[in-house]
Amino acid sequence: MLLLRADTTQGIPLVAGQLCFPNAWCLEEKLGKSFLAIHQEVPLFAERIGRSSYLLLERLKVGRPVWRLNWAIKNIPRLNLTPRYAHEVAQAQRDLTPDAIGERCLLRVERQALTRLPRTQDILFIIHTYQEPIAAIAQNGQQARTLLGVLQTTPPEVLQYKGIAPFAPMLIEYLLDQL
Numbered sequence: 001m002l003l004l005r006a007d008t009t010q011g012i013p014l015v016a017g018q019l020c021f022p023n024a025w026c027l028e029e030k031l032g033k034s035f036l037a038i039h040q041e042v043p044l045f046a047e048r049i050g051r052s053s054y055l056l057l058e059r060l061k062v063g064r065p066v067w068r069l070n071w072a073i074k075n076i077p078r079l080n081l082t083p084r085y086a087h088e089v090a091q092a093q094r095d096l097t098p099d100a101i102g103e104r105c106l107l108r109v110e111r112q113a114l115t116r117l118p119r120t121q122d123i124l125f126i127i128h129t130y131q132e133p134i135a136a137i138a139q140n141g142q143q144a145r146t147l148l149g150v151l152q153t154t155p156p157e158v159l160q161y162k163g164i165a166p167f168a169p170m171l172i173e174y175l176l177d178q179l
């Protein structure tokens, strides 16, 4: 649960929050930064969706919340993935094998909702994290094909940023075998 101040002179900064299940970031590194500065590390964000996302925040109406989904693929089931646990993620990645990849890898989806608060006009940002093993998803042929298509078309720099690049070929092989 995060709070962004409705201050456009500061670029709608993140001013408070309580973060249970961050995906490879922590509050300390982002607090006080503007919406665009928060996303500085995200490849293609500024060029492709920065402006429209910022406008969405700016024009958010009281009583008309919006939501979006963000996806990742992880190889440990830990929900709290602050950078402190980066070594666990790296070790799990080294341990991946073609036989185990379906069970070990999880599709991690964040449902993110943005709500304009009526009194202060600040923006409440809440995140609910869901995850499911790729093996469970791959049981459904349509879902396996969708995931395969996403992996095959995601720009390489985005796969790199999401930490999927090192095992993407193994995962693609696995999904092809399931079809």
Ligand code: HEM
Pocket: 002, 004, 014, 024, 025, 030, 038, 039, 040, 041, 042, 045, 049, 053, 054, 056, 057, 068, 070, 071, 072, 125, 162
């Ligand atoms: C329209 C709203 C938003 C859009 C379209 C958006 C989009 C994104 C995207 C595409 C990523 C990359 C994640 C990935 O590929 O795994 C990301 C990361 C991130 N987003 Fe957002 N986001 C939005 C709102 C917010 C808000 C309101 C916050 C408030 C704090 C936020 C904080 C973050 C953080 C901390 C990261 C990780 C950045 C890093 O790795 O340094 N996002 N966002």
